[in-house]
Amino acid sequence: MSETVRTQGPAITALAGLLAAFPDLPAASFEITTLVTADAVGPGVRVALHDDLGAFETWRAALGIDPGAVGHTELITCRCLKAQTQFAGVPLVLVGFAPLTAPVRGAA
Numbered sequence: 397m398s399e400t401v402r403t404q405g406p407a408i409t410a411l412a413g414l415l416a417a418f419p420d421l422p423a424a425s426f427e428i429t430t431l432v433t434a435d436a437v438g439p440g441v442r443v444a445l446h447d448d449l450g451a452f453e454t455w456r457a458a459l460g461i462d463p464g465a466v467g468h469t470e471l472i473t474c475r476c477l478k479a480q481t482q483f484a485g486v487p488l489v490l491v492g493f494a495p496l497t498a499p500v501r502g503a504a
Contacts, residue, residue, distance in 0.1 A: 399439070404428050407439040410486035414441070418458050422451035431487045433480055440487035452477050452492025459483065459490065470496065 407428045414426075424443045431440035445451045456466065461479045469476045477492040 399430075404439045406484070407441050407486050410484040410488070411441050413484045414443075421455055421458055422448065424451070424455065431489055433487045436487065438487070440489065441483065442489045442491065445490075445492045447494055449475075449477060449492050449494045452490065455490055455492075459488070461490065 411426055411428065422445065424445050427442040427444070428439060429442050430438065431442065433440075443455060445455065456463070456479060459481050461481050466477050466479045469478070474493050474495055479490045481488050481490070
């Protein structure tokens with residue numbers, strides 16, 4: 397079975413809902429894509445923030461994601477923060493990237 401734009405409709409609507417609910421959040425890169433979560437595989441929204449972990453934190457707080465639910469990975473040249481939630485009934489993945497020189501907020 398191949399997907400159609402119709403199957404992406406709920407994710408597109410959720411993305412529009414993000415704009416309506418949070419017009420003053422920092423700008424991000426958005427992608428409607430197939431997401432794999434613990435509950436399902438299907439269309440969702442990926443929100444990516446680059447070079448500003450403070451912007452990631454602002455989005456995390458606005459979406460009500462528990463700080464303890466944020467995963468942290470260090471790659472060769474950058475660190476990556478990642479969290480999952482649902483928005484408007486659609487899976488949402490929030491990802492933040494920053495150079496390794498940028499401190500993680502709240503770290504000692």
